[in-house]
């Protein structure tokens with residue numbers, strides 16, 4: 344049997360995992376959720392929820408993936424043969440494939456907007472027409488589908504090249520680049536007159552906004568942004584070498600993700616306020632308000648405006664690509680390991696399936712806007728089904744599996760580098776308590792809150 348591929352170094356593990364984690368969730372979801380949830384007060388809740396609830400799930404996925412040396416379905420089958428857990432594994436193969444279908448539509452928009460930036464469409468003459476540009480773009484039938492096809496196709500080509508030559512290489516180059524790009528944009532954004540209102544929106548603590556709903560939204564954001572509950576992290580962990588300290592790579596990934604989300608917040612919000620725009624939810628924030636700012640800026644400094652808009656949309660595109668490859672890889676691991684398909688065929692099959700669902704999601708902004716499922720468009724339905732329910736449910740299953748099904752000895756070996764890391768050995772009782780009790784009960788409590796609120 345061919346030897347299983349592994350990541351080359353700790354740097355590349357963290358880049359690949361951070362590549363999966365850092366994506367559209369950081370750039371448009373985080374800044375907005377923070378502002379809505381009470382600024383700094385929300386960030387505190389978010390940190391607590393990440394440490395107590397989501398980091399344990401991150402560890403559980405890492406432990407399961409690396410012990411089993413298999414993707415999510417195979418891992419459940421290997422570690423609990425003949426049990427019903429296999430079907431849980433199956434569920435978590437499906438979730439990321441639904442996500443990638445609609446994620447690719449938004450990824451396609453970033454590609455489309457990068458092309459617009461490259462052709463200087465956000466110029467001073469366009470200021471008045473920019474408001475309608477986004478809705479004209481998304482409601483038209485063909486252009487977004489072509490963009491979705493290009494985005495999903497690129498994702499699949501990277502995945503096709505495999506773990507080392509494709510995923511690792513791509514993430515190790517684009518992630519540091521992305522970091523530099525977004526820093527440049529942040530500096531520019533903070534220097535705009537009137538930017539301080541945006542900083543205040545992100546940072547001023549407003550404890551009156553903290554209620555059950557906000558706590559649930561902090562947990563939801565934490566799950567989404569760390570790609571948890573869907574087997575993406577589990578699958579990547581199965582390519583991590585046995586001597587790697589998974590506690591450190593997990594904390595490193597979560598740390599980078601948070602840092603990036605904060606920088607993205609400081610890049611987006613000050614610019615939004617400087618332009619006197621109400622911060623709104625969803626992709627509109629990035630695709631409607633920022634082009635408007637670029638266009639205004641174009642009146643004084645056309646070249647600077649063109650350069651910044653190109654950098655900005657290229658950053659979003661890279662961030663989205665390193666996330667979508669982690670979703671496709673879950674399906675590829677399943678088809679290659681369980682169905683014994685070649686990598687090429689698996690990628691092709693997934694491309695076709697996700698492409699078709701993505702086309703329907705894309706059309707649900709235009710020609711299919713009238714079709715509703717439980718009061719939502721098809722796009723909104725896929726988003727809500729996965730991020731409100733399937734991810735938390737998947738995360739709960741993983742943590743129950745690691746905490747209650749796997750033996751304590753195996754969990755200890757994995758978490759302490761087989762007893763070699765003294766710090767991890769000392770922390771183990773606390774970590775195991777979080778995995779076994781705190782996180783599962785916390786997730787269930789929040790799940791129920793979400794259902795009844």
Ligand code: TRP
Pocket residue numbers: 363364365366367368369439442567568569570571573575666667669670734
């Ligand atoms: N974490 C990514 C983001 O913030 C999205 C993502 C990647 C994801 N892989 C995932 C979301 C798996 C859910 C499941 O944009």
